[in-house]
């Protein structure tokens with residue numbers, strides 16, 4: 001049985017430590033089945049942690065949220081120290097400590113969708129993996145969950161000329177995602193006394209696009225500094241209702257989707273500018289070169305799960321199909337990434353994260369199978 005040890009975060013950089021400690025741990029509670037009027041603590045949450053610690057005034061969208069499971073069902077109500085990261089201990093050498101990192105959607109521009117939109121799915125996952133209720137047969141241990149904010153492009157319906165974090169273009173969204181991931185990995189590796197850690201990177205809509213961009217070479221593809229390359233790449237990428245080929249959609253929409261071309265073109269130009277070569281280079285199903293091979297070189301046995309809502313009215317099923325076909329073409333060349341498609345009755349485009357259960361089901365299965 002996994003138990004928490006509240007180890008202090010041993011960060012090399014004082015600025016990282018200050019940033020991590022700047023947010024308190026708050027309890028996440030659920031009704032207690034045993035005592036109907038009481039609640040029990042499911043986990044602990046830190047929100048709006050700035051991930052650009054050296055910057056004097058971090059912008060509101062350059063932050064991340066973290067959830068960790070509570071020690072056990074009757075855990076004390078005293079929160080962990082703000083400077084700590086409670087880590088489930090994992091005596092069983094066979095078990096892997098798994099972190100899930102989520103990237104929200106919103107077409108690179110919607111200011112009404114932020115990191116906390118992962119809350120419902122995070123809660124479902126904590127319920128499934130809380131040490132007290134976790135099936136002992138579960139192969140792995142859920143160590144924690146994180147969700148990233150990143151700077152956005154302007155939204156015509158929500159102008160905010162005074163907000164520098166809502167008026168950027170590619171590659172700034174990805175720069176923030178990689179910066180947040182690096183900060184998180186520094187914190188996790190400095191507080192977890194095991195090498196046996198794996199990450200699942202997951203995203204919704206344009207967050208799925210950003211998940212795949214995160215494993216591509218930042219320098220050669222996006223003119224970002226090479227030190228933003230992830231020190232540890234994810235073992236699995238899980239996309240929900242993802243955007244994988246924007247140029248393809250805009251030039252040749254599926255039958256019945258022609259009316260969606262104007263909004264797609266608007267947000268694509270808003271995020272990536274007018275050069276269509278850039279649209280192709282940023283989308284995983286149309287990008288050239290061997291990004292998959294580069295990932296698999298480091299992560300043999302890596303897997304991709306493409307989840308789609310059958311009721312999605314904003315992203316057509318064909319986006320998943322082109323992505324699956326792209327990955328399967330690579331497979332024929334001998335690059336074995338395992339690809340799985342899950343089609344769920346999860347409601348419309350945003351309902352899958354609003355309710356959270358569909359996402360949590362798919363992600364929980366990936367945690368157990370890793």
Ligand SMILES: Nc1ccccc1C(=O)C[C@H](N)C(=O)O
Nearest residue numbers: 106107109110205263267314315
């Ligand atoms: N039309 C889309 C097509 C595909 C993916 C997202 C959207 C969005 O509209 C996202 C967001 N709610 C927006 O206002 O930009």
